[in-house]
Amino acid sequence: MAIQYAEIQRIDRSKVSEILDAVTRDGCCIIKNFTDLATIQKTNEEVQPYLEADKPWKGDLFPPETRRCSNLVGRSQTAREKWLVDPLIRTLTSHFVDKTTTNYYGETKHTYTSEAICSIAITFDIGPGAQAQRLHRDDKNFHADHPDQTTTGYQVGSDVMMAFMVPGVDTTIANGATIAIPGSHLWGADRAPKTHEAIPAELDVTDCWVMLGGLYHAGGANVTELERRTVHGLFFTRGYYRHEENVYLANSPEEVLSWRPEARKAMGYELSHPNIGFVEFKTPLQFLRREELGEFVDFA
Ligand SMILES: O=C(O)CCC(=O)C(=O)O
Ligand SMILES: [Fe+2]
Structure with a gap:
């Protein structure tokens, strides 16, 4: 029988092996003390003009109340210098996303590793009145295969991407904290996620939400009158997912x-x-x- 994980682990950034274990088991966790307040404030300031210039989305992908700053790495020097190259992010992407294979050139064996790259970096600023996104797997974009691993346990290397989301404000159930189904990275492709299975991943400023590409999650609804829910996201994929x-x-x-x-x-x-x-x-x-x-x- 599949094990249900009702909790999302909160683990200090110094406890790297615990973080690796939690992500392996649950597909996600919250890293405590990931970053500092000054870095958040600086990044928030750097993206503000782009959020203000953004237009409402016409379609289903984002609620119309959401503003985004795409190309976060190009536009925010702070996100680029502090988070993109954070050694903890590299440790996690190298463990879960890097790909090493061997092959022969003639009779000589070659082993190569393709290192993960940041495939998209974006700020999501969800405004009051925004409805929740539908639960989804981010790796749908990469047509990732998902055999059922609920009985075998997670095989490291099954995911082709992973995400890191750093909140610009405290996120709460009311302002639209990300919701997620811990353990759903193990589900086969045929299993549909149900909203009642998802739990909120409320984040304090300086935390980081980390999840595998196969984890079901969604941006929550913002039911506040005035609060904007700002989150900076960095999404890493296999390094060879390019021309x-x-x-x-x-x-x-x-x-x-x-x-x-x-x-x-x-x-x-x-x-x-x-x-x-x-x-x-x-x-x-x-x-x-x-x-x-x-x-x-x-x-x-
Ligand atoms: O804003 C969030 O909390 C999640 C956004 C998300 O999952 C997405 O756009 O793929
Ligand atoms: Fe997503």
């Missing part, structure tokens, strides 16, 4: 815009469904054409 040849850097926007649409599509200048390859919440083509954010495809 082998980096044509995005090699060809100018003018050159790419002159190509036939079929050629652009074949080279990945359209989205892979769901969600992969957007830029500033536009398709690559909208971005290259400098189009305003319009009727964005709802790629939820």
Whole structure:
């Protein structure tokens, strides 16, 4: 019988093996003393202009009350210098996401490791009145396979991504703390998550929420009158989830815009469904054409 985990572990950042154990067992945990107040305040300030400039989402992916700052790593020097390269994050991504394989070149055995990279970094600022997201697995974007591991236990290496979410404010049930189903990273692809199975992961400022890509979770509803729920997220994937040849850097926007649409599509200048390859919440083509954010495809 599957074991039910009703609790989310809260573990100090110094207790690395306990954090690894909790994430293996539950698919998630809350890291205490992950960061400091000054770092949070600085990051909050750096993203503020972008949150203010953001427009309501037209579609199902985010409630219209949510504002986002995409490209957090490019836009916030503090998030980039403090969190992106935090040695604890690297320890966790190397354990859960790095991939090592061996193969032969002729009769010589080669072993390579592809190190995890940050695939998306974004601030979510959920405003009063926002409804909860639907429970989901973030690794849906990468078409990750999920065999049922509820009886075998978790095999490290089964996840292709993991996420770190650092709150800009204390998150509460009322203001839309992330909700999650501990243990759901073990579920097979056929099992549907039920809302009553999810519990809130309330975070204090300086905590960090960590979860595997296969964990069912969602942004909660914000039922407050005035509070905004700001969370900075860093999402890491396998390092080889990118083009082998980096044509995005090699060809100018003018050159790419002159190509036939079929050629652009074949080279990945359209989205892979769901969600992969957007830029500033536009398709690559909208971005290259400098189009305003319009009727964005709802790629939820
Ligand atoms: O805002 C949150 O708490 C979670 C957001 C999320 O899960 C997502 O957008 O994929
Ligand atoms: Fe998510």
